[in-house]
Amino acid sequence: MDKTLNKFVASYLWSDKVVHYSAWKRKLIDVLRLLYVVLDDLTKxxxxxxxxxxxxxxxxxxxxxxxxxxxxxxxxxxxxxxxxxxxxxxxxxxxxxxxxxxxxxxxxxxxxxxxxxxxxxxxxxxxxxxxxxxxxxxxxxxxxxxxxxxxxxxxxxxxxxxxxxxxxxxxxxxxxxxxxxxxxxxxxxxxxxxxxxxxxxxxxxxxxxxxxxxxxxxxxxxxxxxxxxxxxxxxxxxxxxxxxxxxxxxxxxxxxxxxxxxxxxxxxxxxxxxxxxxxxxxxxxxxxxxxxxxxxxxxxxxIAPVRRSGDLSIRQRETLALQVMAIIAQRHYQSRKPFSASDFVYRLRVQIQGVTRVLGALRAAGLVAEDHEDPPRYLPNVPLEKTSLKTVIDAVRNDGSVPMIALRVPRKPVHGVAEVTAAIDAALEEALASTTVRDMAIDDEEVAVDGGGVSAGVDRN
Structure with a gap:
């Protein structure tokens, strides 16, 4: 956990009781929170x-x-x-x-x-x-x-x-x-x-x-x-x-x-x-x-007392990856302008580091591609109706992985670990392999297909 300027002040400013304050007190608390995080960054x-x-x-x-x-x-x-x-x-x-x-x-x-x-x-x-x-x-x-x-x-x-x-x-x-x-x-x-x-x-x-x-x-x-x-x-x-x-x-x-x-x-x-x-x-x-x-x-x-570095857990990155792919699919099938990284931040209200890391993982896996705008916008790079959710999850789980260092003496496997990881992969495969990105992002009742064109009935963003 990140060090904070003063734990007593932080616990007071971010107390659950703030939601019950009057409007002017909540505004004052918002100003004090902003002042706190700026001073905290300054002291680091x-x-x-x-x-x-x-x-x-x-x-x-x-x-x-x-x-x-x-x-x-x-x-x-x-x-x-x-x-x-x-x-x-x-x-x-x-x-x-x-x-x-x-x-x-x-x-x-x-x-x-x-x-x-x-x-x-x-x-x-x-x-x-x-x-x-x-x-x-x-x-x-x-x-x-x-x-x-x-x-x-x-x-x-x-x-x-x-x-x-x-x-x-x-x-x-x-x-x-x-x-x-x-x-x-x-x-x-x-x-x-x-x-x-x-x-x-x-x-x-x-x-x-x-x-x-x-x-x-x-x-x-x-x-x-x-x-x-x-x-x-x-x-x-x-x-x-x-x-x-x-x-x-x-x-x-x-x-x-x-x-x-x-x-x-x-x-x-x-x-x-x-x-x-x-x-x-x-x-x-x-x-x-x-x-x-x-x-x-x-x-x-x-504006939080700790963890302003934007680090996300594995589960948070997996959820964010599914959200990003769903938005990309929606805008693709609705023929709307693709999102940039900043657009994903405003839409999902998440920190920019998590978005850029997830987009980097999806791009490295070949699932999305950047256009030539500055800043770039993100387009699907694979057929979304054939791309399973398991592929999206694997792209995030494998992000940053490096090959194991070769040793002269083979490693001795740890008992039981291989069986557990295989069981996790099998469970994910069974649960997600048959569901595509399009199935997750688009409801057929909300999309009308006329000839070769696709028009959106509802703006889900």
């Missing part, structure tokens, strides 16, 4: 370890990524100095040191001359920039329990569009909002209607917070290699935005302002670099915690 150390890894990758990739991104802005008449407000906003908790770091980063970008790098240099520059987003995706996929990553083509297409078009859209949005707020119509209305003036002042104050929340929401919806709902991304974006502003204020007040002691006294001239790395670590940790929040909001079946 994997998120902090990955945040440290991202800090190292960021130090290597920051300047190349920005050089690639803002080279596009120069083509539209923008200059790197226009990057300064965005960098200052991010490094605001570092105070005067943030201004110094911003100037140095912009100086590095100005010194990068993409035109004189040559083909190999430009390719290396793009690879270094894309490697950062690729590492972020791998971390997000770990949080979202995903085994499949984007293909090489999709990585270059998706990440390249983010690096080339993203900055242009951001600065266009900033310029558009500034021109709207300073436009003649808005100024005229504010002079005649006092509340418009207060509204403009509020919008000006709230703009940085809204931009941070929007940026976090975009990350949570775009980076994972799965479909993330807007609700999950937005909730995580709000949580991350609040954490970013709160911890930024705390970092600036407690760490950076202690100029006479602490970090400055220990590291002296290296203090700026150390503080920058510390703030980068906090920022990455906030991003990963928010991604964890988005995952649990979208997959509440994982």
């Amino acid at each position: 150390g994997e998120l902090t370890l990955r945040a440290m890894s991202l800090v190292y990758t960021t130090l290597l990739s920051l300047v190349p990524m920005m050089a690639v991104s803002f080279s596009v802005l120069k083509a539209f008449g923008m200059h790197n100095k226009q990057l300064e407000p965005v960098m200052l906003q991010f490094l605001a908790p570092m105070g005067a040191q943030g201004v110094e770091i911003t100037e140095k980063i912009i100086g590095f970008i100005d010194n990068v001359k993409i035109g004189v790098l040559g083909t190999f240099g430009v390719a290396l520059l793009f690879y270094t920039a894309i490697s950062l987003i690729q590492k972020i995706e791998a971390t997000f996929n770990y949080i979202w329990r995903l085994d499949q990553h984007r293909s090489i083509g999709r990585r270059f297409a998706d990440y390249g569009s983010v690096m080339l078009i993203g900055p242009l859209l951001v600065f266009s949005a900033i310029g558009l909002s500034a021109s709207v707020l300073s436009g003649g119509v808005v100024q005229t209305l504010s002079s005649h209607l006092p509340f418009v003036q207060h509204l403009i002042a509020f919008a000006t104050e709230a703009a940085p917070y809204l931009m941070i929340i929007a940026a976090f929401t975009f990350f949570y919806m775009f980076i994972p290699n799965t479909r993330v709902t807007f609700r999950a991304g937005f909730v995580a974006g709000v949580v991350s935005g609040i954490l970013f502003q709160s911890l930024g204020w705390g970092f600036g007040s407690v760490v950076v302002s202690a100029s006479g002691s602490g970090t400055y006294a220990i590291y002296s001239g290296f203090a700026i670099l150390i503080l920058f790395m510390m703030w980068m670590y906090i920022s990455w940790l906030i991003l990963l915690v928010g991604s964890s929040v988005a995952f649990y909001v979208q997959h509440p079946e994982y």
